[in-house]
Amino acid sequence: MSDRIGFIGLGNMGAPMAEQLLNAGREVHVFDLSEASVEKVVGLGATAAASVAEVADGSETIITMLPAGTHVRSVYLGAGSLIDAAAPGTLLIDCSTIDVETSRAVGAAAVEAGHEMIDAPVTGGVMAARVGKLNFMVGGAEKSVERARPLLEIMGQKVLHAGPQGDGIGVKICNNMSLGICMIAAAEAMMMAKRLGLDPKRTHEIMSNASGMSWPLVNYCPLPGIVDGVPANDGYRPGFSAAMMRKDLRLAQEAALSAEANTPLGAHALAIFSHFCDSGHLETDYSGISKLIGGDAWDYPRDSGE
Numbered sequence: 035m036s037d038r039i040g041f042i043g044l045g046n047m048g049a050p051m052a053e054q055l056l057n058a059g060r061e062v063h064v065f066d067l068s069e070a071s072v073e074k075v076v077g078l079g080a081t082a083a084a085s086v087a088e089v090a091d092g093s094e095t096i097i098t099m100l101p102a103g104t105h106v107r108s109v110y111l112g113a114g115s116l117i118d119a120a121a122p123g124t125l126l127i128d129c130s131t132i133d134v135e136t137s138r139a140v141g142a143a144a145v146e147a148g149h150e151m152i153d154a155p156v157t158g159g160v161m162a163a164r165v166g167k168l169n170f171m172v173g174g175a176e177k178s179v180e181r182a183r184p185l186l187e188i189m190g191q192k193v194l195h196a197g198p199q200g201d202g203i204g205v206k207i208c209n210n211m212s213l214g215i216c217m218i219a220a221a222e223a224m225m226m227a228k229r230l231g232l233d234p235k236r237t238h239e240i241m242s243n244a245s246g247m248s249w250p251l252v253n254y255c256p257l258p259g260i261v262d263g264v265p266a267n268d269g270y271r272p273g274f275s276a277a278m279m280r281k282d283l284r285l286a287q288e289a290a291l292s293a294e295a296n297t298p299l300g301a302h303a304l305a306i307f308s309h310f311c312d313s314g315h316l317e318t319d320y321s322g323i324s325k326l327i328g329g330d331a332w333d334y335p336r337d338s339g340e
Contacts, residue, residue, distance in 0.1 A: 038063060039185065040093035042086060042109060042116070043130070044071040046272075047156065048099035050163040051129070051189045053078055058188045065089045090119035095185060099129045102281075103136035110140045122148035127182050129170075131155045131278075133285055134204050135292070141174070141199035150178040153199060154186060155206040159274035161263075167191045171209070173202030204289070211286035213250065214279050214303045214320070220251035221324035228257070228328070235260055256324035270322035279320040280307045 041052045044066040055062050056079045065083040066072050076082050083089040086109055090096060096116060100106050106128060110116050116126065117140075126144050128137065128151070137153045144151035152174030162168045168190035172179050179195050186193045196205040223246065227237040238260050242252045255261040265273040272278075283304040290297040310318075310326045318325075 037061070037094050038092060040065075040083070040089035040096035041075075041080070041099075042066070042089055042096065043099035043101075043105075044068065044075055045099065045101070046160050047129075047163050049075055050160065051097070051099060051156075051168070052080060054163075054166045054189045055185065056080060060185075060188070063089050063093060085114060086116050087114050087119035090116055090121075090124070093120070093124065095125040095127065095182070096120060097127045097129060097185070100132075101130070103130075103132035106130050106132050106136055106140060111143060117144050117147045117149065120147075120149060124149050125178065125181055126151040127154050127185070128152075129154050129156055131206055131210075131282060131285070132203060134200050134207070134289060137173070137203045138200035145199075150175070150181065151199060152178050152182055153202040154182065154193075155203050156190065157206065157209065158190070159272070161273060163189070169194060171196055171202040171205045173197055173204070174199045207282065207286045207289050210279070210282040211297065211300045211303070214283050214307060215299050216248040217250040217254070217256065217279075217320060218303055218306055218323060218327070220248055221256045221321070221327045223251070224255070224257045225324055225328040250321070254321055256321040264321065265319035266321055266324070270319040270325070272317060273319035273321070275316065276307055276311050276318050276320045276322060277316040280304065280311050283307055 038061040039055055041062055041064045044064060052062055052064060052075050062080045063083050064072055064075050064080045065086060072082050098109060126149050141151045152172055154170045154172045156168040156170055158168045166189055169192040170186045170190050172193060172195050183193050196202045228234060234257055238255060241247060254264050256266055258266040265271055286300050287304055310323055315322060
């Protein structure tokens with residue numbers, strides 16, 4: 035077995051992650067159902083594989099970045115599966131954001147087959163992936179995490195070990211539920227300031243140094259012309275799309291149901307982002323929720339004061 039890397043899933047996140055590995059001089063063999071996606075990464079120096087099994091043949095480490103749990107189960111456990119095709123001792127790194135149950139089931143199957151596996155979902159979005167500044171929330175055995183660390187540090191800036199296999203995705207789901215809620219709060223506050231005739235830049239500066247501060251407000255402001263380099267300044271081109279936020283909020287509600295956790299704000303955030311997506315904004319950045327909140331079409335229930 036060589037020290038080459040297999041990479042499966044070359045979407046908006048996977049392609050720039052694979053590019054970072056290529057830029058670092060790594061040998062990368064790639065597979066995706068989209069021929070155009072494969073050709074783009076091959077043009078950067080990768081080698082194309084014709085199947086999951088061909089990616090596995092000769093790869094010491096295999097990284098997957100897939101859309102949903104069904105795709106992860108298919109790649110790892112389906113016909114011609116990665117687990118069956120990979121040589122014993124292969125390190126499998128799943129960076130997909132999926133449900134905890136699938137992550138743990140796939141991880142257990144991989145270990146039983148003689149592999150090492152970690153879940154390593156990411157935060158930071160496409161912009162961070164393009165410059166190698168992702169944060170990885172990792173679940174798995176300590177030795178496997180340390181084995182993966184050099185590659186993760188090529189693609190990202192932080193490797194945060196959450197616990198056993200599946201805990202990385204669990205933390206990611208909790209984090210993104212909070213992120214979605216806080217983005218709505220930031221959008222509501224900034225749009226209310228706008229309607230009140232307040233100076234938006236001064237409002238942002240003061241709130242960023244006061245008790246109402248949050249990561250979305252400070253670093254990813256949902257109004258244009260306030261923070262440099264954010265999607266709000268580029269017509270809300272994602273970044274991290276509203277569709278992806280809705281997906282993560284759905285995962286959070288599924289996890290809350292399974293754990294019997296009470297998450298009313300998470301549920302309401304899902305309803306708001308679902309309305310936004312269903313209104314034609316699937317591929318709008320999630321910070322574009324300010325467009326819905328600031329518009330006249332959204333009918334919020336209001337406290338009557340009684």
